[in-house]
Amino acid sequence: MSSHSSSPDTTTIPEQNTTSNETGSGKQGRKKTKSSVLSDEQKKAHHIASEQKRRENIRAEFDKIVSLTPNLNESENRSELNILTKSADYIDYLRDENIKLIEACRQKGISIPPNLIYSGPKNDGSDIAK
Structure with a gap:
């Protein structure tokens, strides 16, 4: 991660978006789904x-x-x-x-x-x- 933080491109992008871990992006997707679902x-x-x-x-x-x-x-x-x-x-x-x-x-x-x-x-x- 320290190699990513020295790069100017990755400093502006939150870690959640830069990770390739499916669990992390899956959680992010579920959070969006929960907050965007309206009755x-x-x-x-x-x-x-x-x-x-x-x-x-x-x-x-x-x-x-x-x-x-x-x-x-x-x-x-x-x-x-x-x-x-x-x-x-x-x-x-x-x-x-x-x-x-x-x-x-x-x-x-x-x-x-x-x-x-x-x-x-x-x-x-x-x-x-x-």
Whole structure:
């Protein structure tokens, strides 16, 4: 074992994983099996909790969209379709306004840096906010 501990590769790997002893790896496998076996009720509870968290996250993001879109208000029908439709309409409006402003600047001889001109979505995903 001392020859293994001097090697830089084996110092980061726990001894259980480096041993070729079947008993040691068998115990490790059994420990994993015991801890990963859940009853059907536990699996169902975990699934329900995960699904509730997913729904909460979606709801929070839709709330954010509603707060950023001026033609949506809290008392209005908040169906996902309505939110997405009005948000898309607002984005289209902003694009049109942007084009008009760029053209007005060009007519006045004002140059606009290329990084401030929207040219559509990029295929590399870098245009998506995280």
